[in-house]
């Protein structure tokens with residue numbers, strides 16, 4: 001019988017990743033079927049087809065009402081629903097589709113996977129943690145563990161800098177992890193000891209992330225567009241989604257350049 005793998009999954013608001021330990025015990029991120037190391041946490045429903053990742057994100061301009069993104073922001077709120085072509089999905093359903101895709105892509109490269117550890121923000125409630133684990137089980141995993149994102153980051157930091165397994169590390173240390181993600185901002189003090197790694201204190205905002213930077217930029221551009229052309233780009237779902245993708249690109253450009261240009265198109269104006 002072939003051995004089955006255990007994987008670690010970072011189920012993010014905007015991007016998700018999956019990794020496993022190779023035969024040397026080193027963590028390796030598994031590329032998705034398109035060769036990308038992270039998969040956009042975006043799900044598109046096209047008739048009976050469910051499309052996850054970059055293709056879904058790309059299609060979000062043309063078919064904004066078939067695409068669901070940022071589901072993690074609503075994790076644990078089972079009443080929250082997206083209705084697409086008469087079918088209704090809650091945040092656990094959307095996360096299940098993302099996990100299914102990550103797992104099926106990874107299985108093609110590394111073989112059978114039955115167990116996973118999925119990361120959640122330190123400030124996630126029990127209900128939010130349970131919803132995440134439930135999504136993992138529904139995605140076909142036999143066993144799901146949940147780990148705090150800052151604990152995973154601290155482990156990576158220590159293993160990366162010390163280059164040895166944490167059970168071999170004698171000294172305890174306290175590490176501050178600052179994680180400004182797509183949807184959440186988490187600041188945690190993580191205590192690292194010989195046989196345990198735990199969150200000692202945690203703060204931040206479960207509803208603050210890169211998405212909010214984007215939303216502020218979109219609003220500012222829409223205001224200018226309204227002034228120039230007298231029409232509101234944010235009221236049209238297609239124009240709005242096109243602007244959202246432009247803003248994301250421009251924001252990334254601004255990380256490496258002092259200036260960036262973007263295009264905003266709506267009702268014949270640009």
Ligand SMILES: Nc1ncnc2c1ncn2[C@@H]1O[C@H](COP(=O)(O)OP(=O)(O)OP(=O)(O)O)[C@@H](O)[C@H]1O
Pocket residue numbers: 011012013014015016072180181182183184185209210211248251252253255
């Ligand atoms: N080069 C860049 N410059 C600026 N922002 C970037 C860059 N690359 C990614 N981002 C932003 O980082 C965010 C994604 O970060 P990350 O992948 O850590 O979040 P996540 O894990 O999806 O979300 P969360 O941890 O909040 O659930 C997005 O808002 C994205 O716009």
Ligand SMILES: [Mg+2]
Pocket residue numbers: 010012013149181182
């Ligand atoms: Mg994250």
